[in-house]
Amino acid sequence: MTGPRDRWSELTGGHAGEEYSQRFARLAASGHDIHGEATFCAALLKPAARILDAGCGTGRIAIRLAELGHHCTGVDVDPSMLAVARRDAPDQEWLLGDLARLDTLGLNPGFDLALAAGNVIPLLADGTEAAVVRQLAAVLRPAGLLVTGMGLDAAHLPLPEPTVTLTEFDHWCAQAGLTLRQRYATWSGDPYYEGCGYAVSVHSRLTM
Template sequence: MSRWDDMTGRRTGADYAARFDALAASGADVHGEASFCTALAPPPARILDAGCGTGRVAIRLAELGHDVVGVDLDPSMLAVARERAPQVPWLEADLARLDLAAAGLSAAFDLVVAAGNVVPLVAPGTEPQVVSALARHLRPDGLLVTGFGLDAAHLPLDEPTVTLADFDAWCGDAGLQLHARFATWDGTPYAGGGYAVSVHRRTR
């Protein structure tokens, strides 16, 4: 069971969506991740939103002209995504065992994005498998983009579960090389701190 399951019981889709709807209504920019990814891979790129939740990032990417697939393990989240964007393919699946080809979808993506603390919230011990599975869905030279907290202040957890050193090692084992790292989705350079946005490129 994932850490997300432990926290939510897979029943929080509507509440999660409402929180971001309120932020958007207040004038906050809730599309930083999509803008960041579009700068790296201009449309029409093929993008996988891994741990897509209610589809906030994937739907915006589709609006920007990308060919998008969303994957998540939480059916309550996917129910919201499917209601809001029925034209986008949404798949319920465990990222550690992700195989889109077996589901009848092309598995070659220009970019895979895992935003919203996806990596720290997968099932304990499956992090390397998740990274490997995401890497396998990238075309050669494709990009894995992740953003997650490194301390309790930037996580919905009491303590961090992933270090950048471990994450980079898992990426290296999966044929990915660090391309760039930032402190925020608006491109602020990373100089240490509790949150990191990492861009890894598939080199083999």
Template sequence: MPEQRDRWAELTSGQAGEDYARRFAQLADAGHDVHGEAAFCTTLLEPGARVLDAGCGTGRIAIRLTELGHHCTGVDIDSSMLAVARREAPTQEWYLADLARLDSLGLEPEFDLVLAAGNVIPLLAPGTESTVVRQLASALRPGGLLVTGMGLDAAHLPLPEPPLTLAGFDHWCTQAGLALRQRYATWHGDPYEDGCGYAVSVHSRPAA
């Protein structure tokens, strides 16, 4: 049976890199804050932390976190997105890989924070979500944090309907040995309430 493609590839055919980068450049030129995710993560990190940007896309967040003094590694399955990241920051670590097979990269584990922003989890290949969460959790050091951002309704997703629920995602995290620490409605820290269309979640791996 052919391997099922991720939802992102179904939407973009793996050709979205330049358009995606152009859209955020236009937002920045118009005065919009395009670094909310990086600013949020920085509040959770000690200086010089190790960060894995899982589903890093064009590298926007990882590059900003590096500018802020952290050590960032980016992984993405879309070569067109990674081509932009490698052009913008050629000395950073960028890996082309399926997050469901993250362990095949042989990365040094014990990251302080693993980030999956930009609807990474909802746009995975159907049926791989729990495997990906387990892989991301395994990359964390004891006490490390998994930070995710995802839409929960059609208004916050490039999909006609959400492919998962927040309760389902929390269940995968629990199965992977993670505990919910904080949840917000935006990257600016607005309080999360039931029914919000977007969730920023911070799960932690138990300390040794």
């Protein structure tokens, strides 16, 4: 039995892997830093940390974090995205699966950090967001971190209007035993302010 279709699949039809990869390759070739998320996460971690890249896409962030010495597992629901990741980094662990059902993938818990970048949360299937947050919290070690990046308005989303508010997101996190530690407006660490269109949030799993 399958659940509701995620918004990413509705937008792309599940065939965006090569196009997505080429877009970032063009950005890199033009001199843009495409590793902001990885740099941000690496600054939060001790060496050789275990990281779950939830909604890893083509593996851009997980591959960079592995280059920095961390142990990364990527999970995505889009086979076309994972095909690129597996081609570019065949020795890393890439799992095809629904984030709302992480517990069916045989993951060993105790991750130091779970990452949901690239508007993963707003692009989930409608009604599954709280379940996904619970699943991500469950794979973290005590004091482990959930790091998310999401657009809060149409200018920062591939959607006509936002699907998640920070109030809702923080409520789901609290229900899952996570507490907000830091919030920024960009992956570069610019201060978050009320009304800005993007939020990078760092939540920590409670130790009790």
